[in-house]
Amino acid sequence: MRRRSGNDGVETPPLAAVIYNPQVRSALYQLVLVLALVWLGYQFALNAAANLGARNIASGLGFFHNSAGFGINFSLIPYDETDTYGRAFLVGLLNTLLVSGVGIVLATLLGFMVGIGRLSSNWLVARIAGGYVELIRNLPLLFQILFWYLAVLGTLPGPRQSLSIFGTIFINNRGFVVPAFRLEEGFVYVWAALVLGVLATIALGLWARRVRERTGRMIPILWKAAALILGLPLATFLAAGLPIEVDLPRIQGFNFIGGTRIVPEFVALLIALSTYTASFIAEVVRAGILAVPRGQSEAGLALGLRRGQLLRLVLIPQALRIIVPPLTNQYLNLTKNSSLAVAIGYPDLFAVFAGTTLNQTGQAIEIIAITMAVYLSLSLVTSVLMNWYNSRVGLVDR
């Protein structure tokens, strides 16, 4: 590339032109910096490995294939003591994802309810919501987890004196025992009916929207949708001759056998995490709604929208733009806070991997590094998803 330099009219030689090109230069500097950092990191790793070797501390990731030898009482995938540390890691990771995922959903629902409730014109509702926020968000989370675990769930009766709900669900200090359902072959029709119902509902919704946009006439589809999504599969279920096998829990020996048991550690952690985070989300939601100019509500009311419609169609879509970025923070906090599980023995990633596995193998550096990488990845994925959602609900500049 030949270029003429500014005012003296002398032609710069091509190499110098490239070197003096500010873009090339900055790219070069960045490349050098990245290479230097990579080299530094590599030297650190080499040095660490050599030092660990000199102190006779095992290093490397070979332990992932070794048999773990310890039991875990709550797992989404089949696991027993003969499985590897790798599988134990997976069990812990899934347990973390489960409690964070369910926690995020519950915290969001509760948070929105409380946040909107705090703005309610109903005196009692507003006060209860306000009291909830002030009480829950001002107490340490660890304290709340221990409260739910020891003071609430811990005082439930033992397995033989379980509280029973119609003889099918049992609640005791070992957790909640619910019937397990095993799906038989015919259940595939029910799934098909469900898919059909959902598709039909979507079509119905699109049609209703088209009609509304063209004529302005609102077509209520709630009941029809309910009939399609719930009624259709139910009818198929009955028609197919109840293709399901129920495994009722019954007590034998020390504990219940049969059914599915949800351990109290999970329940306590889930309640504490979701109620705690909900109190912050409530404030985020309230701030978001209050930030929508008053004129918008007035305009909506003037158009004849009802209170619910006003909230759903005018306020929330605009408030979401303000709500989503701080909401992301709360989701990240909830995921990271789930590592407090270690206090009550819920086998999450931190307890199983950075706890037991670290202690059995002694490979602190690798395990802490992997644990950090996992929490970092979880947070980054959550951020990416939320940023994508934010760009969808964000104001579109035209």
Add this chain to the structure above:
Amino acid sequence: MKRAVRMLGTTILGAALALGLSVAAPSAQTLKKVQDRGALMCGVSQGLPGFSSPDDKGNWTGFDVDVCRAIAAAIFNDPAKVKFLPLSAKDRFIALQSGEIDVLARNSTWTSSRDSSQGITFTAVNYYDGQGFMVRKSLKVNSALELNGASVCVQTGTTSELNLADYFRANNMKYEVIAFVTADETVKAYEAGRCDAFGTDVSQLYAEKLKLSNPGDHVILPEIISKEPLAPAVRRGDDQWLALVKWVQFAMLDAEELGVSSKTVDEALKSPQPEIKRLLGTEGTYGEQLGLTKDWVVRIVKHVGNYGEAYDRNVGTGSKLGISRGLNRLWTKGGIQYAPPIR
């Protein structure tokens, strides 16, 4: 908090190892470091009566504590020159690796993997133990083999967690394990009825039983399901220090075997018996060879006592635990405690 401290410790250890700084260089430095500091850093449990627990004035007492006191007595002629660092089962080896403590005396089981891959070396067994179970009397369970289907509370990062899995698998029984970080959390969960049984070393069961609100309602099952040789450990690579700690332990056993106790030591100094003369340094330079003084055993026995005295005072019949000597009797009395001779 504990977790944060551990994370910090690990991070510092990692950073130091990565940067190639000399963290606790594996050379004959520990004794000198201890002497320069003027105190021994000793890692102990977070409170296990009989082995290591602080009394109401904050003084640490116990069988493991006495190992550290004996080392301090041998080095400084003062058993009080020890700083105790309470550690959870999870954190104990990292604290030793990273140089926070000089010796770990924390009812830790000597196993091959801990000895070979964790950068530590066990010295000598100070207590032969085994794992057992404690259950409520009201369950009417008489044997660990009747525990099929039970929920069992254990402390995480212990050999108990592994033995439990082995035992139930070997006997084809089902179980549920709930693992907690500290002993206190584990006992609290057991007492709250979260589990049917509490599994750990029998000595610890006796100690924890005392902490329960109604010790009489609980019973320790007769089965011993594992070998738990409890031993202090030192950082790997400092052979002089390893020998010193090991021989402080042996000296206490030899003293008991030769009938030298805190009460008889002054008299024993006049003994013409060659074994006693070598033990107490009136003959030979055995203490100096270890980097100590001639009268090192006299210091230990005067301040701390011999092995038998320490046992009785902390865990034996003279204590609240009242555990009989059993395997920990001297070899001359039907036990397996046997120390090499000082010569």
